[in-house]
Amino acid sequence: MSKASPQDSPASLKARHRWNIAIAAMAVLAFIALALLVRGWHAPAPRPAVNHSYAEALEQAHNGKPGAARVLYQQFSRTDLSDIRRAGLLAELANYPSAQALKILDKDLKNPVPLVQQAAIDAVAAMVPQAQRSLLLGPLLDDPDQGVRFSAVRALLGLTPDDVGLYYGPLQDAAAQYESTLASQPPSGQSQLLLAKLLINHGDVQKASDALDLALKLEPDNIEAGLAQVQLLDRQGQADPSRQQLARLLSKHPQSSMLQHALGLWLLRHQQHEYALLALVKAVELEPENTDYRYDLAVALHDLQQLEPAQRQLAEILQRQPANRSARILLIHYWKEAGQLQKVQVLLAELEQLNPDDPALQQGL
Numbered sequence: 001m002s003k004a005s006p007q008d009s010p011a012s013l014k015a016r017h018r019w020n021i022a023i024a025a026m027a028v029l030a031f032i033a034l035a036l037l038v039r040g041w042h043a044p045a046p047r048p049a050v051n052h053s054y055a056e057a058l059e060q061a062h063n064g065k066p067g068a069a070r071v072l073y074q075q076f077s078r079t080d081l082s083d084i085r086r087a088g089l090l091a092e093l094a095n096y097p098s099a100q101a102l103k104i105l106d107k108d109l110k111n112p113v114p115l116v117q118q119a120a121i122d123a124v125a126a127m128v129p130q131a132q133r134s135l136l137l138g139p140l141l142d143d144p145d146q147g148v149r150f151s152a153v154r155a156l157l158g159l160t161p162d163d164v165g166l167y168y169g170p171l172q173d174a175a176a177q178y179e180s181t182l183a184s185q186p187p188s189g190q191s192q193l194l195l196a197k198l199l200i201n202h203g204d205v206q207k208a209s210d211a212l213d214l215a216l217k218l219e220p221d222n223i224e225a226g227l228a229q230v231q232l233l234d235r236q237g238q239a240d241p242s243r244q245q246l247a248r249l250l251s252k253h254p255q256s257s258m259l260q261h262a263l264g265l266w267l268l269r270h271q272q273h274e275y276a277l278l279a280l281v282k283a284v285e286l287e288p289e290n291t292d293y294r295y296d297l298a299v300a301l302h303d304l305q306q307l308e309p310a311q312r313q314l315a316e317i318l319q320r321q322p323a324n325r326s327a328r329i330l331l332i333h334y335w336k337e338a339g340q341l342q343k344v345q346v347l348l349a350e351l352e353q354l355n356p357d358d359p360a361l362q363q364g365l
Helices: 010-042 054-062 068-075 083-093 099-108 114-127 130-142 146-156 161-184 189-202 205-218 223-235 239-252 257-269 273-286 291-303 307-320 325-337 341-354
Strands: none
Touching (some): 054 083, 083 099, 114 146, 205 223, 223 257, 239 257, 257 291, 273 291, 325 341
């Protein structure tokens, strides 16, 4: 009888069994490592690190500090922002246009929270040229939320049919719904003013005039309704009645910056430029923090060939609001016109620090 092989001894069999287990374990580990590696190849890029707090980013954007656009955009990547904070960030976005900003707006126009949607609508109205506005806002004309629909209507009012494009029909339908809703509410000065604006847009002048008469009957001191009446009369070619209504408002509210500003614009429309400047200056004196009034004064000064005073007004806006993009862009144009290229370069460098992706820089302003 032959002897058993030493390789078949219990000890050798046991060692071989342990070896086989080790090889199998190594194979499993190698498979897991390979799977993780392949998964890593296809994993989405990690979100950019958010290195600033909400308060820091908001302050940096609001005050026009270097890097403002970058930190503002970063905040929108956060998933822990409250709706009210997101709306607050959207209010600053208009001064920092870019392709990235448009992506942010497009996303927040689809946000399920109406507060955020309405803030995004306001940002679109402030940032996007009229000719492109309907592409973003048109889909909201049949939004489930009534407030969102009506906000979209207000943002699109005044656009030409060509600008509205494919959304002309939906805009008319949504505006009709808005009119019906306002007409069914208990009348107030504000509701009648909104109704009048819708009616003016449709060309229904008589009904618009009736709505404004009712607004002023309900609220005799409603300056906005009074000015809407002035503008409506002026648009109808009734310059004298328009001027008389404006004079009555001013005699009643002589220290109203809104009325002084409106007077200046009325005089500009009627080619009374020197008198217009007096009214626009008065509006700025009464409300020096109102950069819209100061901007209009700068434009009027420029149109009267008073370039240096116009530049000073725009520089004052930037002193008060360094993030004010409209004033910065216009001042760059005015400095170019004056041949002050060194000052142009300074303003361009500041704009690049604020937002290197600003379209004005990309287009070679």
